[in-house]
Every structure is written in C-alpha cells, then in structure tokens.
Amino acid sequence: MKLTFARLGNLHIAGKAIFEALEVDVVLPPPPTKRTMSLGSLHSPEFACLPLKVNIGNYLEAMEKGANTIVMVGGIGPCRVGLYGEVQRQILEGLGHDIKMVVVEPPQGRLSGVLRQLRELTGAQTITQYIKAANIGWRKLTAIDALEKLALKVRPFEESRGDVSSALNTALMLLDDADNPKDVACALEKGKTIIEVCHKKDDSDRPQIGIVGEVFMVLEPFVNCEIEKCLGEMGVVVHRSIYLSDWIMEHVVKDAFRVLRKSKTPYELAKPYLCHFVGGHGVETIASTVDYARQGLDGVIQIAPFTCMPEIIAQDLLPTVSRDLGIPVMTLVLDEHSSGTGVLTRLEAFVDLVQMSRSSRR
C-alpha cells in the first residue's frame, strides 16, 4: 500500500511523520503547480469550491507517483467539505482509477471508529506505536506553527527581499528530516535562529494586517497567491487567524475527547453580527475580524474560495463589522482563474489605503 493525502500548507511534514512512525509507505503529492490546478479543475464540478479541485489535482499527481490509497477527513455538514470524500471517490473512479479511499469521519466523542480505520490502514500496530506517532506528529505540527509565526513577525524587517522565506524553507527542511522528538526540538531551535538572523536593526512601526477566512485558503500559499509573503515583503506585519495545531486541537482533539469543551469565544465575539453557527469557518471569520479590530490592527483581509457558502455569509456581514469598528476590511474571493498579479495589485491598493488611514489617525 502506498498512502497519500491532500496537501494543506506544511501539514504534510507532520502527516508524513505520523504515517511513517506507523510504518506506512507515504507518497506525498508534489508541491502544487499550475498543472495541479488544471488537472483538478478539469475533473471537478465547476461550482465546487477550490480546495476540492486542488485536492483532486494532488491525488492525480500522487497517483502518477504510485499512490494507491488516499486518506482524508469527513464531516457532518453543513459545509461541503463533509462530502468531499464521496465526490472525490466518484470522480476518481469515474476516471477509471482503482484507488482505495479512506474517509475518517469526525469521532463525535467515539474514538473506536477512527481507531478501526487507522488499524485497517496501518496493519495492527501496538498502542505504544500510535502514541509515539501522535507524539512526533503533534510536535512537528506545533513546530511548523512556531516557525511560520516567527517568519510572519520577522519578514517585514528582513535585510533583503526573500531572506525570511528561504530561511523558513531551510528550517522546515530541517524539521522534516528530524525523526525523533529530541531532533524535532533541536531542529526547531536551529530553525528559529536561522529566521531570526534575518531581522535587521529596525524597529519602526509597521502596518498590521490580519488574515481571516476559510482554512484551506488561508493556510495554502499556492492558492492564496502567497499572500503572507507578498504582504510581508511590502513591510506589513501579518497576523494569521488560523494555525494548524489550534485548528486540530479545536476540531479534532476536542471532538474526539468530549470532556474538553470547545471554545465558545468565537460565538461571543461574532454575536452582534452573526448569531448562529453557519458551518465551515463563517463564525470564526467574523469573530477574528472583531478580535483584530479590538487589538488595534490596521486592516483585515478575508480570503475565501469562490462559492464557499459559510464565507459568503461572512463576506456579506463584514462591511457592517468594518463600519462599526472602524477597521478596513477587504475580501479576496479566489478560484482557479485567479492570478498572482491581480491579487498583488489589490494587496498593494489595500496596503496604501491602510497606511493612509493610519497616518490620518495620528
């Protein structure tokens, strides 16, 4: 069996570590390119959201490399991601591929189903091995988040353009190579140093922009036209509302172990504008915007895939949040036709606007 899974930011580093610790052969899809996007959109429904299309592209490219089993997460709605597995299975089978699709449904308090599926995938493994795998996976995940967070902080102050991005890449490579918890900690420290040395001596005040929106679009640089890098290189300090480890803690771990209560904060923050769960990340998008406005950030950018239902609701409500709390908000709706240049132009215009409103406030 050769296992593969869709790419999402740098999640593959942790994913690979987990499955390799369970002695499963992993074939990673190659980093997404234009070809991935074309393959994906060619075979997906036109009005499906972009993540589904990119996933399909990932799978097809991984299958070219020999993958024959796909693992992905399910869901219980109302967001469409819960049906991704079924749609994708039918698309791939329709194309004549003989592929096994393992869809891990949210445990909703019962872990037995998930464990059974994992057993099926990995062959019987001892419980210690599962714990070991989860341990290294989680450590790598939090390390990825720490490195990415640091890169966002340092990038606006880098000596020459691109320093931080290449330092981050090196750091992630070190992390990828680490294969036990001690090495992970070592790689993290080394990575942090590599990124920190890019910081030039300059503490001038920089505009601060928050990124909110749909999880995949926020986390995957390929589909958001490297928005963090673009903004950072314009000298903007970027605050990202979603980190993988937080997301997994909230939506996977707390779903598996019901004793841990899910956070109610997003609902409280979003309350005046959106009073009900709307699936996906809709409430969190509004909540993070409110939170960023209160923290005194200079602007917020929402990123959503075209036709994303929860984000459309948020997009509809964000102008009111923006007016009420006096924070500029821009929405970027992206799909397979979006071009980096188009996005860059809009970002530049937005940063100009943010800077003007900053100087007028002083």
Place this chain on the structure above:
Amino acid sequence: MRETIGFPRALLFYYYYPAWRAFFESLGQICVVSGETTKAVIDSGIKVTVDEACLPVKAFHGHALSLSDTCDRVFVPRLVSVEKKAYICPKLMGLPDMVRQNCSGIRRILDPCIDMSRNSRAYKREVYATGRLFTGNGRKIHAARERAKQTYQAFAKLLQGGLAPIDAMTRLDLLDTPGDNGSRSSLGISTPAKAENNRPLVIGLLGHPYIIYDSFLGMNVMERLRLMGAHVVTMDMLSPQVIEQEAAKSKKRVFWTIGRKLLGAGYYFLKPGIVDGCLLMSSFACGPDAFIGEFLQQESIRSERQVPFMTITVDEHTGEAGVLTRLEAFIDISERSMLR
C-alpha cells in the same frame, strides 16, 4: 394586538408557508405575502447583497424589502434544520443576520430559529416563544401549532398529488392576499390529462423548490415543458419512501435535506424506464447543487447515459431565449430516447 406579518415569496416559502400562515392566523395575526418575483424585486435584492450570494438569496432580500412599508414584521426564519442530522443550506442559517444588516429599511424582523438537527425540543420551545410574542395564552399557541400541522399535512398531500406549491396553496385558500391577484394563473400548472394512446414524453424535473416553482427565477420551466407536450414530474410528487430508498444508495449520507431529496429523486429518474429525460435546474454557484449535480452526472455515466440528463444554471443575467433553446434541444433528445 393585531399585527401584519409579511412573508417573502422566496426560499422555503414554497414548502412551509401554509404551516406558517395557519399558525399566525390562529393567533389572530394578518399574513401578507409579497408579490411574484419580478425584475424589480431581483434588482432591489442585488443592490443590497454581495455579488457572491446566490440568486434565491438575492431574490429573498428583494421580497423582504418589498414588504417593509406595509408590514409590522417581516418573517425571516433561521431555518437551520428540519430533520435529525441534516441541514438545509448554510446560507439559510445566516439569513436573518444578512437581512437585518442589508435591509435597514425593515423595521422588525421575526426570526424564529428552527433547528431539529438534534431533537425537536428546542424547536418546540422556539414555537412557543414565537407564539408568546402575540398571546400569553399557552393553550392558544398549542391550538395554533396543531392547526399548522394539519394544514401542512393537507398541503403536502396536494404536492404529492401533483400540484405545484402555488396551486396547492390556492386550493387551500391560503393566497387570497393582495399582491397575487390573478397573476397566479401564469404558474397555473395542474396535473396533466391522463396519457392517451401514445403516451406523452415524461420529464423528471429536479431543482430547489424556490427555483423551479418561482415563475421568474425558474423561467416558468414547468409550464414551458408542458407547452412542449411533456408530462413533468418533480421530486415533490414522489413518495418520501422512494426518495429515501434511492438516496440511501449514496455511500455517504448527504446532510442537506433538500440535497438528499434531489439526489434520491435524481437516482430514481435516472433508472431506465421511469422518465424520458432528467433535467436539473440550479442556481449559479449553488453549493449543494454543485455536488448533487456531480453525483447525478456520475450516475448518468455509470448507467451509460440511458436517460438524457441536463443541467440548466440560472442567474440574474440569464436570458429566456437561451434557456428556451436548450429546453427545446433537450426535449428533442428525450423524444429520441423515448422512441428508441
């Protein structure tokens, strides 16, 4: 206190208005329905919503705005779920928030939250809370609820018997409000005459109720198909058992109520020998339909395209002539497959 409650003629009005009206009338309130969808209604909706919102949601805003002057309250329910473990559509879950913020002209919004996804207790509580806005008498609310239930059952029976929602509402005398004087005849679609010697072409029509039964959004598709000599069957005319049974074929349960209905009806229509052609009418960028359409497309391919299957997508720019041409072509192909 007697209030006028306005009901936008959009979204799930087509399924639940009879129940809503029975409930509020029993409580002594006056129910008013907005007029039929027109270009002007859509335009006023488009002005206040984001581009990305779907056409039915834009139309809903237009209808709600048209009621703002004449009504004390506009009814914008938060329809989260009408059955266990299934939702309708995320957009309906956020609808009251959207209307409240987009339509500042509307004085008061009546937005009960209807959520039966876990159990019906919260729903019952919400019904009583809504009733209590108008009366302090719990027994009266209970009676109103019972009447709503009965009316809904009578209505559902008429739908299954082959009536379009508007006709069924007219039959039950629920639409005698100003705003639909006589114009309903344009949607006056009744059960067609029994098949004569050579049977008529049978077309299975799929689509969200607020598209196919709205004469403007759905461009009178039922009437048009009938004028072309076809007998039209919609998912609402099928028995719930058939739909449930077919939808259960999906490996993963579809968690949208209407989506599952569409899927079940679609799988049924695509079986050879049931209908001569299957038509899905969908709104541009409709989230659930993107997936349901793909499931049906795959099923159609698997069954070697024995039943012609076509999707028509409508949005605010759709021209009637273009749709007409496609319908004609579809009828031609379906006829050919019938004769085969």
